[in-house]
Amino acid sequence: MNENFQRHNAEILCAEELAELSQSFKDYDKPENWYCSPQAVLMFIMGGTLANGFKISPKYFGDKALVEIMISTLMSDRALLLIGVPGTAKTWIAEHICAAVSNNSSLLIQGTSGTGEESLRYSWNYAMLLSQGPKPEALVKSPIMRAMELGSICRIEELSRIPSETQDALISILSEKTMSIPELNSSIFSKKGFNVVATANHLDRGVFEMSSALRRRFNIVMMPLPKTLEEEVKIVKYRVGQLEQNHKVAFRDLKLGQVDKLVTMFRELRSGMTLDKKQKFKSSNATLSPAEAISIVHQAKIQSEIFGGDSHSLNQHFAQGLIQSIGQHSQDEMLLLKEYIENIIKKRGDWKDWYEAFKSVLNE
Ligand SMILES: Nc1ncnc2c1ncn2[C@@H]1O[C@H](COP(=O)(O)OP(=O)(O)OP(=O)(O)O)[C@@H](O)[C@H]1O
Ligand SMILES: [Mg+2]
Structure with a gap:
C-alpha cells in the first residue's frame, strides 16, 4: 500500500x-x-x-x-x-x-x-x-x-x-x-x-x-436515513474516528458528547419536529445527512486540534458548520434555522452553550 x-x-x-x-x-x-x-x-x-x-x-x-x-x-x-x-x-x-x-x-x-x-x-x-x-x-x-x-x-x-x-x-x-x-x-x-x-x-x-x-x-x-438518534450518532463517531486515523495529526480525546446534540438538531430540522414530537415547524430542505454531520465534526476537530481550543470552541465550530450547511442552501433555509434556534434551542435549559455558540457565530 x-x-x-x-x-x-x-x-x-x-x-x-x-x-x-x-x-x-x-x-x-x-x-x-x-x-x-x-x-x-x-x-x-x-x-x-x-x-x-x-x-x-x-x-x-x-x-x-x-x-x-x-x-x-x-x-x-x-x-x-x-x-x-x-x-x-x-x-x-x-x-x-x-x-x-x-x-x-x-x-x-x-x-x-x-x-x-x-x-x-x-x-x-x-x-x-x-x-x-x-x-x-x-x-x-x-x-x-x-x-x-x-x-x-x-x-x-x-x-x-x-x-x-x-x-x-x-x-x-x-x-x-x-x-x-x-x-x-x-x-x-x-x-x-x-x-x-x-x-x-x-x-x-x-x-x-x-x-x-x-x-x-x-x-x-x-437507502434510508438512520432510524434512531443512537444509530446516527454511532455512524458519525465511528466514521470520524476512521477519518482521523488517516491523518498524521495526533487528535486529543476531545469530549464528543456534543455530537449527540448536533445529530439531534439534524434529525429535528430534517423532520420538522422536535424529537419528543411535541413541537412542529417547517422542515429543512438542506442536505442534513449523516455524511454532512461527519464532515462538520471532522472539520471542527481538525480546526480545534491545529489552532487550539477546548470542547467549548469545538461546540462553536459545530454551530458554524451547521450554519454553513444550511446557509449555502438558501436564505429561506437560513431563516428557518434562526427560528429554530430562537423557538426551540433557546428554550432548552441544558442547551444554553449551544444557544450561545449559535449567537456568537451569527453575530460575527
Ligand atoms: N448508515 C451508514 N453506515 C455507515 N456509514 C454511513 C452511513 N450513512 C452514511 N455513512 C457515511 O457517509 C459518508 C458518505 O456516504 P456516500 O458518499 O456513500 O453517500 P452517497 O449516498 O453516495 O451520497 P451522494 O448521493 O452525495 O453521492 C461515508 O463516509 C459513509 O461511511
Ligand atoms: Mg454517491
Missing part, C-alpha cells in the same frame, strides 16, 4: 479482512467468479468476529435485511440500483460490496450529463483505427465490457445524471448479458459473476428520468 496516496480502493484498504473472510467461508457455496461467499460479503459489510477471533469492522450501520437484499440481487438476473438522498452511504456500500464480491471496486463509470454511449459500451483508438482498420486491438473497452469479460461487478455512479437515451444502452446489456460489436462482426458474452451496481440521487437538480424498461432491469433499493 503506497502511504503517499490519500486514499486506496476498499479491496486494498481491507485486503486483510477480505483474505480472512474468503478463507473462513471457503466451505460455503459461492457463485462462480465471486471472491467471497454471500455470507462472507454480508459479514464484511455488517462486521462481526470470525471463528478464529479475527474481527471484521462494520462498514454499514443499518438494516441487515437491506444488505441481504443487495447481495442476493447481485446473484440474480437483475442489477442493483441504490437510490436515496445524498449522504446515505450509497457509494460507500456499492464500493465495499464490489470489493468483497469481485475483489475489485475499480470498474467504475462516473455518470454525468456528458456521459455518452461509448462510455457504457466501447470506443476506438482512432489512430490505430485509421491506420489498421477495425480490429480487436483498436477497441477501447468500457468498464462494463471489462467487467463482462472478467465476470466482475461494474459500478455506475450517479446513473440518473446520464441522459435517458444514453442510459437505455444498458437495457440490452442487462437483459441479454452480451454486447455486440458490429464493426468486428462479433459480440462479448459476459462471464458468470458479471452484474452492475448503480447509485442514483433522486432528489437532486439535473437528474434524468429512467425509462420503465430500464427500471425493470434493476432491483431498486431505497
Whole structure:
C-alpha cells in the first residue's frame, strides 16, 4: 500500500479482512467468479468476529435485511440500483460490496450529463483505427465490457445524471448479458459473476428520468436515513474516528458528547419536529445527512486540534458548520434555522452553550 496516496480502493484498504473472510467461508457455496461467499460479503459489510477471533469492522450501520437484499440481487438476473438522498452511504456500500464480491471496486463509470454511449459500451483508438482498420486491438473497452469479460461487478455512479437515451444502452446489456460489436462482426458474452451496481440521487437538480424498461432491469433499493438518534450518532463517531486515523495529526480525546446534540438538531430540522414530537415547524430542505454531520465534526476537530481550543470552541465550530450547511442552501433555509434556534434551542435549559455558540457565530 503506497502511504503517499490519500486514499486506496476498499479491496486494498481491507485486503486483510477480505483474505480472512474468503478463507473462513471457503466451505460455503459461492457463485462462480465471486471472491467471497454471500455470507462472507454480508459479514464484511455488517462486521462481526470470525471463528478464529479475527474481527471484521462494520462498514454499514443499518438494516441487515437491506444488505441481504443487495447481495442476493447481485446473484440474480437483475442489477442493483441504490437510490436515496445524498449522504446515505450509497457509494460507500456499492464500493465495499464490489470489493468483497469481485475483489475489485475499480470498474467504475462516473455518470454525468456528458456521459455518452461509448462510455457504457466501447470506443476506438482512432489512430490505430485509421491506420489498421477495425480490429480487436483498436477497441477501447468500457468498464462494463471489462467487467463482462472478467465476470466482475461494474459500478455506475450517479446513473440518473446520464441522459435517458444514453442510459437505455444498458437495457440490452442487462437483459441479454452480451454486447455486440458490429464493426468486428462479433459480440462479448459476459462471464458468470458479471452484474452492475448503480447509485442514483433522486432528489437532486439535473437528474434524468429512467425509462420503465430500464427500471425493470434493476432491483431498486431505497437507502434510508438512520432510524434512531443512537444509530446516527454511532455512524458519525465511528466514521470520524476512521477519518482521523488517516491523518498524521495526533487528535486529543476531545469530549464528543456534543455530537449527540448536533445529530439531534439534524434529525429535528430534517423532520420538522422536535424529537419528543411535541413541537412542529417547517422542515429543512438542506442536505442534513449523516455524511454532512461527519464532515462538520471532522472539520471542527481538525480546526480545534491545529489552532487550539477546548470542547467549548469545538461546540462553536459545530454551530458554524451547521450554519454553513444550511446557509449555502438558501436564505429561506437560513431563516428557518434562526427560528429554530430562537423557538426551540433557546428554550432548552441544558442547551444554553449551544444557544450561545449559535449567537456568537451569527453575530460575527
Ligand atoms: N448508515 C451508514 N453506515 C455507515 N456509514 C454511513 C452511513 N450513512 C452514511 N455513512 C457515511 O457517509 C459518508 C458518505 O456516504 P456516500 O458518499 O456513500 O453517500 P452517497 O449516498 O453516495 O451520497 P451522494 O448521493 O452525495 O453521492 C461515508 O463516509 C459513509 O461511511
Ligand atoms: Mg454517491
